[in-house]
Amino acid sequence: MELYDVMRTTAAVREFTDDPLPDEVLRTILDNARFAPSGGNRQGSAILVIRDRSTREALVGLTVPGARRYTAQVLAGEIPWNPVRPTSLTEEQIAATEVPDRFTEPLLRAAVVLVVCVDLSAVAAIDQDLDRIGLISGASVYPLVWNILLAARNEGFGGTITTMAVAEEPAIRALLGIPDQYAVACVVPMGKPVRQLTKLTRAGVEDLARLENWTGGPLS
Numbered sequence: 001m002e003l004y005d006v007m008r009t010t011a012a013v014r015e016f017t018d019d020p021l022p023d024e025v026l027r028t029i030l031d032n033a034r035f036a037p038s039g040g041n042r043q044g045s046a047i048l049v050i051r052d053r054s055t056r057e058a059l060v061g062l063t064v065p066g067a068r069r070y071t072a073q074v075l076a077g078e079i080p081w082n083p084v085r086p087t088s089l090t091e092e093q094i095a096a097t098e099v100p101d102r103f104t105e106p107l108l109r110a111a112v113v114l115v116v117c118v119d120l121s122a123v124a125a126i127d128q129d130l131d132r133i134g135l136i137s138g139a140s141v142y143p144l145v146w147n148i149l150l151a152a153r154n155e156g157f158g159g160t161i162t163t164m165a166v167a168e169e170p171a172i173r174a175l176l177g178i179p180d181q182y183a184v185a186c187v188v189p190m191g192k193p194v195r196q197l198t199k200l201t202r203a204g205v206e207d208l209a210r211l212e213n214w215t216g217g218p219l220s
């Protein structure tokens with residue numbers, strides 16, 4: 001596919017056919033995705049390739065608590081898991097919320113599930129002393145994740161970055177034997193899309209870019 005077509009049509013895929021995603025295709029995807037940048041080119045990422053049914057079921061179990069709070073907050077009109085605006089919901093309200101299948105089914109239905117980690121002993125977290133939530137460390141792993149999804153699209157496959165399970169990171173580490181210094185960046189179900197969305201809803205450049213300073217006009 002042409003690069004801009006890939007960039008403009010790589011949607012979050014959560015529904016998969018029964019088609020496999022063979023190891024050789026996954027290898028091609030990862031072999032191209034690995035050219036993503038990382039801070040200092042230290043390349044601290046690690047990818048666990050999961051096909052085992054019982055491991056997926058365990059990942060579903062670890063996805064549910066985070067997804068329950070996410071869903072409860074959305075239903076209450078809050079921005080879920082927001083670090084600036086804490087939730088006003090009680091534990092009881094969250095516990096009473098049903099988790100929609102879209103958070104869990106992809107992990108069971110996908111041809112393969114990737115758990116992407118990053119070695120925190122390899123990242124330069126330049127923002128670690130700021131009075132806000134850390135952001136920079138993620139930039140040493142998410143470009144790789146996005147490259148994986150772009151390459152998958154190019155090969156006729158798709159997937160979604162999912163993060164709900166990361167709320168239970170210690171249990172993911174224990175489940176998969178991930179060393180303590182690794183953070184889990186995301187869990188990515190991947191497979192052949194049931195349907196391919198090609199029109200994504202995104203803000204335009206005029207809403208995205210400001211000229212010279214915060215109150216500057218849009219890029220014309």
Ligand SMILES: Cc1cc2nc3c(=O)[nH]c(=O)nc-3n(C[C@H](O)[C@H](O)[C@H](O)COP(=O)(O)O)c2cc1C
Nearest residue numbers: 010011012013014102103160161162163164200201
């Ligand atoms: C940081 C991040 C976390 C996400 N976490 C989840 C998730 O836990 N579960 C899920 O179904 N989708 C998740 N998504 C997918 C987004 O919902 C999706 O990319 C967005 O809604 C755009 O969808 P579209 O490309 O189909 O328009 C996540 C995406 C990002 C970038």
